[in-house]
Amino acid sequence: MRFRHRARAWAAAVLALAAVPRAAAQLPHAGPSDTLVPAAEAGPGVEDDGADCAVADTGSPASESRLPDPFRKLDGTRISTAADWRCRRAEIRELAERHVYGQKPARPDSVTGSVSRTGITVRVTHQGRSASFSAGLELPAGTGPFPAVVVLGGMGADTATIKNSGAAVISLDPYALGKEGTPRGTKQGAFYSLYGSSSSTGLLMAWSWGVSRVIDVIEQSDGGVLRADATGVTGCSRFGKGAFVAGAFDQRIALTMPIESGSGGTGIFRGIPGESGAQPLSSAYSEQPWLGDAFGSFTGNPAALPVDTHEIVGMVAPRGLLVMENPHIDWLGARSGSVAALGGAEVYKALGAGGNISYWSDVRDGTHCAARPEWRTPLQQNIQKFLLRSGGSSGVFRVSPAKSGDLAAWRDWQTPDLTGTGTTTGGTGGSTGGTGGSTGGDSGGGTGGGPGTPGDGCTASYRTVNSWSGGLQGEVTVRNDGTGALDGWSVGMTLAAGQSLGSVWNGVATGTGQTVTVRNASWNGAVPPGASASFGFTVTGGSPTAPHTFTCTGS
Template identity: 40%
Template sequence: MRAGYVSLSVAAIAACLVSCQAADSSKTSSRASTAAACSLPALPDFAQLPVISELPNPFVGLNGKTIKSKKDWACRRAEIGAQAQAYELGTKPAAPERITAELQGENLIVSVADKGKTISFTAKITYPKTGKAPYPAVIGMGGSWLNNEELAKQGVAVIQFPNNDVAEQLNGSSRGKGKFFELYGADHSAGALIAWAWGVSRLIDGLEATPASRINASRLGITGCSRNGKGALVAGAFDERIKLTIPQESGSGGSASWRVSDDQKAAGQNVQTLAQIVTENVWFTDSFKRFGQSANRLPIDQHSIMGMVAPRGLLVIENTSMEWLGNRSAYTAVLGAREIWRAHGIETDFGFSQLGGHNHCQLPAAQVPEVNAFVQKFLLDAVKTDTAIFKSDQEFDLNKDRWINWKTPQLK
């Protein structure tokens, strides 16, 4: 972490996380998080973290016990969120003192005031020409790389969230820059991904407070591609008002496992690893670099962060032609993540589609019906829509038991 946060221990961070999430949800008209009723123990510092060679068991709580119910999952989810913020992402601040929003044409201007400072950002809304207001909407992290014409045909609006304005991500020199850091200080622990997640929550606050926006804030999805796909996943994980999350070709820090990517790299493949990504940009908290040579000391992995979306809808879109994204790594991580939906008895609310033969962030025509199915189910209330989608056009030499050596409980 940077100056001002160096002496803040992991235990201190963990102690504030539940109260922060509770405050965030208490100031919104619909709850952003179910963490308010959960109590978290202190998290160990880096030096006390054990080595875990496989994907960490998402069903074992910090007390060492296997969870048994869906109610237990709510608090287990809070634990994973605390671990993700403490070790990987930095802290997502609580809801600020005041949020206002104003619609100017198709632009929603969101203003946020906290601790004597005020910032604002503008989100452009593209309305469909069909359907009926208030419209369901997909928030695009920096834009949407889905087939937006198809979304419009279904009566779904697209909202462009200005993530680079909220937190810069030009390169390693971008740390502490952007409107989030104008509000909370350049030395805040947040990396860009969690800063964007905070901004998306403020956008949703603004939509809830502005009926003139003609957006149904109870029917929202989020998407993004590549680095913005990482951000879409984090935003969907940390705000339960988002009904559908679609990270597209998000790779390392998104749908790919840190551990499996290291394994791919060791096998001679050109895969982005934790050791490399922390030198490239400022997506993560500065102290995440401690795990560069020891990803297996992370108490979580990306399957855990994907699991935070459960029991809401998640469709992971990946590209087998992009080895850099960790194609085998992503496939392995989603196998682990899917078990969380399976434990809830809603396996088909989790989708995975991995197709190659196209350029990065260019959605193939074959994946458009899959996106449409999830949109219809989660944003258009067509709850009987078939979303049993789990496929890859590549067969991987994969020892599943090597990475997933735990049993999936049936949560009551």
């Protein structure tokens, strides 16, 4: 075992926090106020709350075609409490740095700057080297102080909606931090001025580092213009990749909103090679030095990676995450993105924060990086919940049927309940409510006995997670009401006239037309007495009428 490379800077980071003006030091933590994870675990005012965790040197990783278990530590044991997640997250972070993005150094020796009503200046010095950069600032109506969203490269979530929602817009040029069009051995930009042009760290992490330095300056300001506890980040395309990395690697970011990030972004690395038309990993690696140099050895064999992006999605938990994708451009790999979001949502669910993650790829306009009307409401609601803390809407998954991934095909691990309220085994983590339509509650429960020990059986209960014109998202919970363990289960249901089944996760669907059966996935068929499993699905066509006549059969 060894302490992570940032641990040696832990004491310095604590001293640096002590030097922050008292008004900033006493601000509430940046995580969502309603999370079930203890505040100490959410990293209040701390860029990386796991910097003191010991992480094992694992040597050469073993090849694994399915997604790694985000809950299994490097020593082979699984975590069982929310407190365990802090150091498990540190392991994932270390693996992601070592094999995917390159190292994000600890906070530099000195970060200074200023915040005015029109801009932010940043000056960084470290071990005798210095670099400076700046960002523009647009304020919404009102007197402030305001929450703010960092928009990378001028492309991200709709800035008009951000400002109309009450948040400021910080316009940050990623190329000032890490310039594209440079060879890997002679990288340029503020990051590489400090850490060397031959640094093995890729541009995405350099951009992430720059976002963190902007937050440092906001924390040190007098708080008259911007709030230090309410920063979001967004970007589209290559800048969507950067926004995703920034949110994953700085726990002070309360809301992360990557858009159409494509290969090297949110999509699972293991899924990209099998997704028709998606940008190959070798292309994403060579197009620009976005990813760290070490990733080059995995472009032809992502199964050898000891980490994948569903775990990096999980690094954002329990903070706010809104992933927006475009299913109309094959190059963007939206199917692999949906699997990453579904897998990462299992971390949110395990932490009791399932309503803090949203995913939306069900859009009509295929224009790359367009300001889509479908995203306006979820954008407003996420800003209200995580930056203004004035809303309580829950997360929602709107997966395009054209690019819907199947998480069950990619995992053989179960999801623990780290909050201590019972075992969970699946589901997207969304709760009732959401955007774009009406909500629903439990309905359509049905029971059915199965072969086996007399008295064994299961119950299937249904709820509508979200509905909209022409579709809905539902969830079915299968509960073992018998006296013996179930080795498998299946649920029959009837769709309304004109409806068809879209995507299904945590189960395998069979049947056509209105009569559909969903059986357990390979990993969630075993259900002890009194325990439950669940699966989710989308329905398209017809009216948003809930399915009915649920029957559950256990074996």
